[in-house]
Amino acid sequence: MMTFDIDALLKDPSIHIIVCTGAGGVGKTTTAAALGVRAAELGRNVCVLTIDPARRLAQAMGLTELDNTPRPVQGVSGGTLNAMMLDMKRTFDEVVESHADPERAEQIFNNPFYQALSSSFAGTQEYMAMEKLGQLHNDSSEWDLIIVDTPPSRNALDFLDAPARLGSFLDGRLIRILTAPARGAGNALGRIAALGFGIFTNVLSKILGAQVLADIGTFVAAIDTTFGGFRERADATYELLKQPGTRFLVVAAPERDALREASFFVERLQKDNMPLAGLVLNRVQDVDDTGLSEEQIAAAAQALRSMGPDNELAAALLELHVERMQLKARHKHVTQRFEGAHPGVPIISVPAMAEDVHDLEGLRSVGTALAQHTDW
C-alpha cells in the first residue's frame, strides 16, 4: 500500500491550508483537531477551523464559547494552536456588517428572507465555511497553517459546490428578473422574457405566497447596493483551494459507503487539479500476526469449548481474535478495492481506538497513529 509522511506535510512551511473532507461520521473533526495539535507541536502556528465538534472534543480544545473567533488552545508546546467553531449565522452577519452602514445592516437583519437564508439555507454553511477560511487566510499574522474541517454535508462534494451554487443563485438571472420591480430595473429585460416569467412568478406565488417574493425583493435590493458579487467571493475562495499551498486530505472509514464518497471526492479533486495529499482511513482493525490461520484458531476455539470450564477463557480469547481477523480481512478487502480504482492515492490507516477521544492527550495519540500509520 502506498502511503505518505504526515509529519513532512505538517512541517512543510510552504503548506498553509489543509482541508479535511469526507462523509459524515468518519472522524473528520477528530482528525482535523489531532493534526492541529501535532502540527503545533512540530513548531507550526496553527489555526483549526471546526464546524460541528462533539461537545467534549470542543472542551478538550478549550472551545467553551461559540464566539466565531479563534481562541488559543492551552497546553500545547512548540508552536501555537488556535481553534474556532464556525457560527454560520454570525459569519453571515459579519459579512453584512462589514459592507453596510449600521442602518442598512439593521434593515437586512430584519428581513425575513435574510433570516431564513442565514440560518437554514441549503449551502449557507458551506458558503460561510469558505468565507471564514478566506478571512482566516487573509489575517494570517498569527498563524501560518489553517486546518479546516468541512461541514457534515449530505454529500462531501457540497463543500466544493455549494458556495458557488449559492453565489450564482444570489447573483443569478432568475433572482434579478423575479425581483426586478423591487429594484426598478424591469425595463431592461424585454417583453418576451417578461411573458415567460409572468407564469413563473405566478407559480411561485402559488407555492410560496406573494409575501415571500416581496421579502426576497427587498432583500436583494438591500444587499445589491451594499455589496454585490456573492459569486465572485465564492470563486475567490475556491481559487484559494487550488493554490500550491493547499492540500486536501480525504477522510474515510473502511466501509463501503464512506469509501464510495471518498472516491467521488478524489475523482473531483483530480478533475479540478486540486492538490490531494492522500486518504486518511480511520478505525481500521489492526491485529497482531501470530502466524496462525483464521481456520486453525477457530478450530482450536471450538475444541476448547467442549473441554470443560477451565478452558472457556482461552476459547473466548481465541474467538475474539478470530473476530478481529475477520474484521481486518473485510477492511483490507474494501480498501484494496479503493486502491484498485485510485492507484496513485497514498493512504494512511489509523487503527481503531478503544475509546473516544476527548482530551489533548487523546488527540496526541491520534496524531502519533497518523504519523506511524498501520502497515497491512
Add this chain to the structure above:
Amino acid sequence: MHPEPGPEPGPEPESWPNVTLHVVSGKGGTGKTTVAAALAIALATNRHRVLLMEVEGRQGIAQLFDVPPLPYEERRVAVAPGNGEVWALAVDTEDALLDYLEMFYRMRRAGSALGKMGAIDFATTIAPGLRDVLLTGKAVEVVKRKEKNAKNAYDYVVLDAPPTGRITRFLNVNSEVSGLAKVGPIKNHADSVMSVIASPQTAIHLVTLLEEMPVQETIDGINDLRASNLPVGGIFVNLMRPPRLPENQRSQALRHNLNSDQIAESLALVGIDAPGLVAVLEREAEDHSRRVELEQRELERLTGLHLPMVTLPLIPSGIDLGALYELARVMRDAGVTA
C-alpha cells in the same frame, strides 16, 4: 460457563400498533439506511405491504437491495417471509413538486416547462422549507393513499430520513415554512402534512452506535424532537458487540491480571502455539474489556431516556441482502411486529 448476555436492555420494544409512518434517522455512519430497510422487511412480514422511501438522492436503497437505481416510481424490491412485500421509492424534490402542482392546481404541464427554465431548482433553493415539505408531503400522501376498495395502498411506510442533526427541522415543516410564509397555499399544505407527522400515526426512530458522539447526538436529537412535540418511537442500537468475557474476567483483563498459565495450558491442550500468543490474546482482551465498559456506559445513558430499545448485532460478514433478513428477524424477536 457461557458469556453473560448483553447489557441490561431498556424497556421492551412495543409493536407500535397504531403507527403507519415509521421515520428512521441517525447520525451519519450509524447505518440508518440499513436499519430502515430491515425495519421495512420486519413490518412486511406476514402479508403486509410496506413502502420504503428515501429522500436524499443517494440511491442507498437500490444499493442495499442490489437492484438498479430507482426511478421516481414505486417498485417492488423484496419479499418478506409470509407473503409480505417491500416496495421502494426514491423521492426527488423536483418530481415531488410536480406532483404537488398537479395534485393541487392541475399544473403538471406548466410545472415541467418551468423545470426546464431552472425555476424549480430556484424555488426549492429559495425556500429549503419548501423542499422538506414536498418530501414529507410525499410520504404523507402515500400514508393516506387508498385503493379502490378503500383499503390503504400500503400498510406501513418507512422513511429513510435525513440524519439526526437535521431531523427535527426536516419534520417540523410547519414552523420552517411559517418562518417564510405565514399564510398561503404552502402553509396550508404544511399544516396538513403536520397533522400526520405530529400524530400518533407516526413514530420517529433514531439509530445509534454505542459510542460517545452518536449517543450524545441521539440524546440531543430526542430532546429536540420532544421539544417540538414530534412523536419519538424507539432507539435502534446498531452494530452491538456482545461481551465475550464475563465481568470478573473483564476486570482482570483491565488490571492485566488474567490467568496466563491457565490460558497457556488450554492452548497447549489443542496444540496451538505461537511466540507471544498469550500476550497478544491478553492485550486484545484488555482492549475488548475497555470497549465493553464504554458501551455499557453509553447504553446506560440511553436507558435513561426511557424509550423502547432494539439492539442489533454487528454482522461480521458485512451487510448484504441476507444480513437485512437477519436484522429483520432480530427486530421481530425483539417485539417489532406488525
